[in-house]
Amino acid sequence: MEVPTVVSAIVETELSSYEITGHVLEGDIHREFEVVDEAGDQYVLKVAGDTEEERARVKHEAVVVGSLQEFDFVPDLCGSGVVDSYPFLLFDRVEATEQWGTARWETTAARTLGETLARVHTDIEPRAEWRTSGDAHPLPESQPPAATFETLCELRTSDRRRLAELLPDVAAVLQETTAERGVVHGDVTIDNVRFSSDARECTLVDWETATVADAYFDVAIAELRTFQLFSSLLSVPEETILSELRAAYGVPSSAVRRIRAHKILQLCRMVPRVERLGPYASWQRRVDGSCLEQVERVLERTVRRCTFAEPLEGLGTRGSGDSEE
Structure with a gap:
């Protein structure tokens, strides 16, 4: 799996106890990757895109989600930061179930x-x-x-x-x-x-x-x-x-x-x-x-x-x- 240089840098410098295991999303605003810690627990690493607007949006999300952790409808934020001007967020992985037709x-x-x-x-x-x-x-x-x-x-x-x-x-x-x-x-x-x-x-x-x-x-x-x-x-x-x-x-x-x-x-x-x-x-x-x-x-x-x-x-x-x- 090819991992962008900035994502590798984030894992190496800020999340050294985590390992990237998969690619979740390549969106217009951000990129998401599956990561696991040493205990095997699963997380999602979200990294901003390349433009200033994209970076501003992910930084804004970090502020918003960080202030709403008492609500059970908000994902658990496990870490955030900025590496080489790229904001990143680390969330607990939230499993989704869809049972259309039921x-x-x-x-x-x-x-x-x-x-x-x-x-x-x-x-x-x-x-x-x-x-x-x-x-x-x-x-x-x-x-x-x-x-x-x-x-x-x-x-x-x-x-x-x-x-x-x-x-x-x-x-x-x-x-x-x-x-x-x-x-x-x-x-x-x-x-x-x-x-x-x-x-x-x-x-x-x-x-x-x-x-x-x-x-x-x-x-x-x-x-x-x-x-x-x-x-x-x-x-x-x-x-x-x-x-x-x-x-x-x-x-x-x-x-x-x-x-x-x-x-x-x-x-x-x-x-x-x-x-x-x-x-x-x-x-x-x-x-x-x-x-x-x-x-x-x-x-x-x-x-x-x-x-x-x-x-x-x-x-x-x-x-x-x-x-x-």
Whole structure:
């Protein structure tokens, strides 16, 4: 296994009692490796990428996770530091279980994730030490106008310019409805939620984008990128999963339009991204079929449910059927 020079230097100088045993992830922002200590216990070594932004994000995660160790939904941080300007983190390895196709597991997972997000948004108070570390990469979605502008810019460079017609209505919904301010994880995707075997517990990993923002953004991303994009794996109706998650979280009916608006904004950004770069790695590992078609299906259903616009021609449901969203 080929190991980058900086990773070897980190192990040799800071983690000499550990051994690299495998490669976990080569992401846009960081790299992850499996390591073991002398007793054979397993850990994950996370090392920042090469740009200043990537390094700032991993340094921010070190500050955030280090200040949240009392919470059982945060992974145990065993060490952190900087070698040759590359920040690194050492975590206890969190095993993940996925039992798609098992109705009890799926509904329990939805409830557990809803309960966990409610705890994130209500129990965590932003810490003073986050302020400096978080300034390097404020979450775009923390300010809906900024997110709308970024989405518009992406769509103008793609073949899906007509999707931009949705954005004024999305912006109006986000302006008319009330945000629920709180600490958000910022990236509650299927790869960042680690469920226990019975799905009654979960750990959220990758806190690089944690900030203070609209808590309903977290709910929207959790519904969309943990369940809806993977609806072909579910054995129970999608609307049942979303109902379980929202009930466990305590989502008021007045917030549903806001959650859907956040989803539309994200889906409009995902369409050109998937067209340009191909399917998400999380999709490729789990699903056979077209990621782009599934993004389009979910987008059209969500637009229809939001009631502010008719589905745009050219998206097409491709026989997806209707659902809660």
